[in-house]
Amino acid sequence: MESRTLRQQIISMRQSFFDEEILDGQFTQLEQLEDRDNPNFVEEVLTLYFRDSTALLATLEQAMETVPIDFPKVDKMLHQLKGSSASVGANKVRNEINKTRELCQETKVEGAKAAFQELRKEHDTLKAKLEPYFHQLRQAGSAESAMRPR
Amino acid sequence: MAQSRHAVTKEQSPKITALVVDDNMVNRTIHQRLLDNLGIENEVVCNGKEAVDVHCSGKNFDLILMDMDMPIMNGIEATRRLREMGIRSMIAGVSTRAMEQEIQAFKEAGLDDYQEKPLTMSKLTSIIRKMNHND
Numbered sequence: 107m108e109s110r111t112l113r114q115q116i117i118s119m120r121q122s123f124f125d126e127e128i129l130d131g132q133f134t135q136l137e138q139l140e141d142r143d144n145p146n147f148v149e150e151v152l153t154l155y156f157r158d159s160t161a162l163l164a165t166l167e168q169a170m171e172t173v174p175i176d177f178p179k180v181d182k183m184l185h186q187l188k189g190s191s192a193s194v195g196a197n198k199v200r201n202e203i204n205k206t207r208e209l210c211q212e213t214k215v216e217g218a219k220a221a222f223q224e225l226r227k228e229h230d231t232l233k234a235k236l237e238p239y240f241h242q243l244r245q246a247g248s249a250e251s252a253m254r255p256r
Numbered sequence: 257m258a259q260s261r262h263a264v265t266k267e268q269s270p271k272i273t274a275l276v277v278d279d280n281m282v283n284r285t286i287h288q289r290l291l292d293n294l295g296i297e298n299e300v301v302c303n304g305k306e307a308v309d310v311h312c313s314g315k316n317f318d319l320i321l322m323d324m325d326m327p328i329m330n331g332i333e334a335t336r337r338l339r340e341m342g343i344r345s346m347i348a349g350v351s352t353r354a355m356e357q358e359i360q361a362f363k364e365a366g367l368d369d370y371q372e373k374p375l376t377m378s379k380l381t382s383i384i385r386k387m388n389h390n391d
Contacts, residue, residue, distance in 0.1 A: 132374050132376070135374070135376050135377065136286065138377065139286075139289045139290065139293060139377075141293075144289065147289060150285070151282060151285055151286060154281055154282050154285060155282045158280075158281065158282060185325065185352070186280065186325075188352060189280055189283065189325075189352045189373060190280055190282040190283065192352060192373060192374050193280075193282050193283050193286055193373060193374040193375075194282060195374075
């Protein structure tokens with residue numbers, strides 16, 4: 107009974123990520139790469155992603171506070187972040203990166219700074235939503251192994 | 257998934273080998289997993305220079321997945337160098353770059369195929385089919 111409720115919660119959480127367009131089809135691609143030998147592949151990739159993205163955003167934050175802003179350097183970092191965000195299906199994060207890049211390319215300082223803050227917000231929201239999701243998945247995984255006949 | 261892995265590897269022997277060239281760990285991990293899933297032996301390097309160096313050491317691969325933007329030596333330069341060295345492997349450029357002239361420059365460096373990132377199973381399968389068709 108308990109594991110059925112847990113599974114329902116997981117399904118519902120997952121669906122909400124797509125309904126809210128926080129994640130896109132690339133995330134599903136990653137899920138399809140999981141198998142018995144790699145049951146936590148998605149969580150592993152997202153952990154790698156957040157490790158890199160958090161560091162990159164911190165560097166970007168500093169770069170955006172420097173006067174004058176080194177826009178080519180910022181663009182390079184945003185391009186990097188866009189690449190890995192697209193690879194994990196982080197749809198809204200990727201969209202905010204595009205907006206920030208456009209404003210940077212137009213050297214609109216205040217606009218770029220505001221867009222960057224939105225980008226940070228979307229990134230932190232994604233992280234805050236995925237952490238409990240993966241936690242639930244792991245719990246469901248342990249519950250399933252406990253139920254398997256020995 | 258297991259069935260499609262067998263379907264691909266049954267068609268060719270010996271096993272296909274691949275080199276992943278990408279400075280981003282997330283992408284390297286995903287590309288490796290895609291290749292593993294198809295039963296393709298693979299190695300990774302982090303930039304174009306390492307890709308060239310690994311070939312200088314005598315290694316060869318059937319397929320090279322080459323990212324464009326990398327530090328030290330980018331994908332365009334690495335592709336050019338490998339072709340100058342006489343490397344005839346299938347080189348598939350994989351990049352998030354959208355500008356036509358950049359993609360063109362990448363292709364002119366010696367690519368056999370180009371795919372926009374993120375790489376998916378169907379994009380990788382299409383690269384491999386192209387590789388088999390060229391053999």
